Amino acid sequence: MGILAINPVVIIITAIIAAVVALTAIIVSNWDTIKGWFASIGEFFVGIWEGIKEIGTNIGNFFSGLWETIK
Secondary structure (H helix, E strand, O other), X not given: OHXXXXXXXXXXXXXXXXXXXXXXXXXXXXXXXXXXXXXXXXXXXXXXXXXXXXHHHHHHHHHHHHHHHHO
């Protein structure tokens, strides 16, 4: 077992596993904050989408009015 302990591959794999465990613990302990952050990002994109829809509606209304004037 002593030769496996100093093997660089074993050390790297152990470090990766330890980092994943630590990251998981940090995420679990801060889940409410993380969830709130993602919710605010979702609301941001919903606001952008609503603005895009409003611009599209306004453009459609403009051309509809223009068409009604031309007819």
